Amino acid sequence: MTVKLGVPSKGRLMEKTFDWFDRAGIRLKRTGSDREYAGAIEGIEGMSLVLLSAGEIPRELATGRIHFGVTGTDLVHEKLPLWETQVEPVAELGFGQADLVLAVPQLWVDVDTLDDLDAVAAAFRARHGHRLRIATKYHRLVREFLVRGGVADFALVDSQGATEGTVKNETAEAIADITSTGETLRANHLKILSDGLILKSQATLWKSRVAQVGDAERATLERFAERLAAVQ
Numbered sequence: 555m556t557v558k559l560g561v562p563s564k565g566r567l568m569e570k571t572f573d574w575f576d577r578a579g580i581r582l583k584r585t586g587s588d589r590e591y592a593g594a595i596e597g598i599e600g601m602s603l604v605l606l607s608a609g610e611i612p613r614e615l616a617t618g619r620i621h622f623g624v625t626g627t628d629l630v631h632e633k634l635p636l637w638e639t640q641v642e643p644v645a646e647l648g649f650g651q652a653d654l655v656l657a658v659p660q661l662w663v664d665v666d667t668l669d670d671l672d673a674v675a676a677a678f679r680a681r682h683g684h685r686l687r688i689a690t691k692y693h694r695l696v697r698e699f700l701v702r703g704g705v706a707d708f709a710l711v712d713s714q715g716a717t718e719g720t721v722k723n724e725t726a727e728a729i730a731d732i733t734s735t736g737e738t739l740r741a742n743h744l745k746i747l748s749d750g751l752i753l754k755s756q757a758t759l760w761k762s763r764v765a766q767v768g769d770a771e772r773a774t775l776e777r778f779a780e781r782l783a784a785v786q
């Protein structure tokens with residue numbers, strides 16, 4: 555059996571992941587046609603490449619179908635409630651940096667903190683008969699953060715993309731999403747609460763704590779660790 559490395563198959567993380575491994579003398583490449591999700595690893599014996607959606611890599615690590623995987627801290631913490639028992643961070647890769655934040659309309663001049671949001675949420679429910687809606691795809695992290703912060707009257711609504719647009723579209727009153735430059739928030743007239751940072755994320759190489767390792771794989775794991783040490 556080979557040691558399996560899962561990496562994002564497209565998008566912002568893929569190329570930078572390939573560049574990062576290049577520096578360790580490990581060449582990841584896509585094979586086949588442009589559309590084919592097939593890949594190979596050169597420069598190290600006994601490893602194979604699995605191209606996956608960044609969002610699915612946490613689950614593949616947790617079930618042990620891959621030994622290593624590259625994905626954001628945000629996705630691991632969101633998708634794996636018991637992540638510390640299932641995966642181990644091996645290296646922060648220095649890209650894909652983004653903050654998961656809670657943001658409200660800029661027009662809400664009196665709302666700057668979670669306490670303010672809690673007051674507005676209670677008033678909102680009394681006035682509209684339903685809870686203040688917060689759009690996000692990070693349901694677990696956002697719910698935990700709000701409950702810890704003492705915000706009670708809210709409802710999470712699912713948004714898998716273009717989350718900042720939900721306020722203008724009137725499907726939510728506030729949002730929780732990833733921000734990097736802040737441009738998308740500004741363009742959609744949203745502001746981050748002063749205590750609204752939920753999580754700082756970056757692309758990270760994770761090791762599965764449950765993937766099976768036999769004698770044959772152990773030598774490969776040692777070679778891999780030596781190569782990684784060279785880039786850190």
Ligand SMILES: Nc1ncnc2c1ncn2[C@@H]1O[C@H](COP(=O)(O)OP(=O)(O)OP(=O)(O)O)[C@@H](O)[C@H]1O
Nearest residue numbers: 565566607608609625626628650651652732734755
């Ligand atoms: N604007 C951004 N700048 C930097 N990193 C970002 C940004 N937006 C998202 N990310 C990070 O990129 C990673 C993948 O994000 P996302 O969930 O959007 O996946 P994707 O690239 O759309 O791929 P897929 O849909 O196939 O899972 C996440 O860890 C996220 O934190």
Ligand SMILES: O=P(O)(O)OC[C@H]1O[C@H](OP(=O)(O)OP(=O)(O)O)[C@H](O)[C@@H]1O
Nearest residue numbers: 715716717731732733734735736737738
């Ligand atoms: O702070 P910024 O630099 O503007 O980046 C933040 C945006 O980037 C991501 O969206 P993405 O481009 O992945 O599109 P999506 O809305 O479909 O997730 C994220 O969901 C934000 O919307």
